[in-house]
Amino acid sequence: MSVRARGGGGGTKCGRWNPTTEQVKVLTDLFRAGLRTPSTDEIQKISSQLSFYGKIESKNVFYWFQNHKARERQKRRRIFVDEPKAEGFHFSCQDNNITSTKHFSEISNFNQVVEQSEKVKETLQLFPPNSLNESESEKLRFFAEDCKENAAFSYNIGPEKDHPTLDLRLSFL
Amino acid sequence: MSVRARGGGGGTKCGRWNPTTEQVKVLTDLFRAGLRTPSTDEIQKISSQLSFYGKIESKNVFYWFQNHKARERQKRRRIFVDEPKAEGFHFSCQDNNITSTKHFSEISNFNQVVEQSEKVKETLQLFPPNSLNESESEKLRFFAEDCKENAAFSYNIGPEKDHPTLDLRLSFL
DNA sequence: CTAATATGAATGAAAG
DNA sequence: CTTTCATTCATATTAG
Numbered sequence: 001m002s003v004r005a006r007g008g009g010g011g012t013k014c015g016r017w018n019p020t021t022e023q024v025k026v027l028t029d030l031f032r033a034g035l036r037t038p039s040t041d042e043i044q045k046i047s048s049q050l051s052f053y054g055k056i057e058s059k060n061v062f063y064w065f066q067n068h069k070a071r072e073r074q075k076r077r078r079i080f081v082d083e084p085k086a087e088g089f090h091f092s093c094q095d096n097n098i099t100s101t102k103h104f105s106e107i108s109n110f111n112q113v114v115e116q117s118e119k120v121k122e123t124l125q126l127f128p129p130n131s132l133n134e135s136e137s138e139k140l141r142f143f144a145e146d147c148k149e150n151a152a153f154s155y156n157i158g159p160e161k162d163h164p165t166l167d168l169r170l171s172f173l
Numbered sequence: 174m175s176v177r178a179r180g181g182g183g184g185t186k187c188g189r190w191n192p193t194t195e196q197v198k199v200l201t202d203l204f205r206a207g208l209r210t211p212s213t214d215e216i217q218k219i220s221s222q223l224s225f226y227g228k229i230e231s232k233n234v235f236y237w238f239q240n241h242k243a244r245e246r247q248k249r250r251r252i253f254v255d256e257p258k259a260e261g262f263h264f265s266c267q268d269n270n271i272t273s274t275k276h277f278s279e280i281s282n283f284n285q286v287v288e289q290s291e292k293v294k295e296t297l298q299l300f301p302p303n304s305l306n307e308s309e310s311e312k313l314r315f316f317a318e319d320c321k322e323n324a325a326f327s328y329n330i331g332p333e334k335d336h337p338t339l340d341l342r343l344s345f346l
Numbered sequence: 347c348t349a350a351t352a353t354g355a356a357t358g359a360a361a362g
Numbered sequence: 363c364t365t366t367c368a369t370t371c372a373t374a375t376t377a378g
Binding site: 015016018037066069070073074135136 | 365367368369372373
Binding site: 062136 | 235254
């Protein structure tokens with residue numbers, strides 16, 4: 001029950017996207033088919049297709065996959081931690097019947113098969129293409145202070161400023 | 174109010190930086206003023222100034238700008254392709270900060286007036302508000318990138334035989 | 347109606 | 363710079 005077919009016709013509160021059952025079905029199917037992180041182009045295509053069933057934007061698809069994947073993982077992680085003692089085993093995955101009925105196997109596998117085939121050919125470069133500029137990475141490294149458990153940082157000990165006044169360069173604000 | 178008193182006030186869990194509203198405001202203002210990729214020195218200064226409002230590290234500032242910039246771009250990219258399906262109007266569906274009170278970032282969500290490519294000067298000098306007309310560069314880069322990358326798009330799951338290049342695998346609908 | 351839960355949205359952090 | 367991950371916030375939905 002509780003058909004929440006909102007997005008398309010009913011009085012949809014414009015607060016946030018409310019996927020229709022059809023949209024959710026498609027998204028779920030795609031996910032089950034192995035799609036986990038659609039590219040921008042794919043997101044747009046999917047969104048376009050789903051718009052038939054109701055209002056939807058690219059970002060909705062983007063978030064959907066992001067959330068779905070994250071929660072799947074989160075749940076799995078919970079199970080890992082939730083299984084503190086698993087004494088003996090308790091496997092119930094003995095079903096060996098699936099092989100004929102559905103055509104599941106056709107697209108089931110797609111995971112990261114790590115096709116590290118053509119990685120990096122020994123390009124043998126005489127000179128480095130770029131002279132390591134102080135990229136963001138470097139900056140980050142530089143900023144990498146010690147955030148360890150806040151370790152008694154003497155913060156705010158100096159002369160209590162009463163008002164910051166952001167003299168930085170916000171003067172013009 | 175349900176103001177969660179982030180970073181600056183109550184029990185700040187040292188999990189990750191939780192910017193105060195003031196910090197966010199300043200950062201946002203700087204961004205809007207055109208600052209996009211602050212230099213190491215600028216980051217230090219900003220961080221120093223913002224520390225008045227609460228705990229903050231340089232890397233937080235670094236990450237903030239990096240994320241903000243990336244998301245602004247991503248958002249824009251998406252809006253471009255997203256079609257306002259809803260007949261009539263499609264705006265004003267997002268921001269209803271009526272009661273929230275909380276949630277920093279009034280950078281609004283999506284409906285954003287064509288915010289003009291601002292000055293986008295990479296470093297934003299301190300005082301010298303010298304000439305700065307680089308508005309077009311950004312735009313150009315934007316358009317140029319329009320038809321780029323879209324090359325990949327090949328996560329075909331399984332043998333995928335006769336499938337036009339367009340309909341992703343939504344054919345099973 | 348209120349509490350609990352499911353899930354859309356946002357964003358800090360970091361990897362690539 | 364781009365993309366992904368983890369966590370958190372906010373709200374729609376459902377349970378009690």
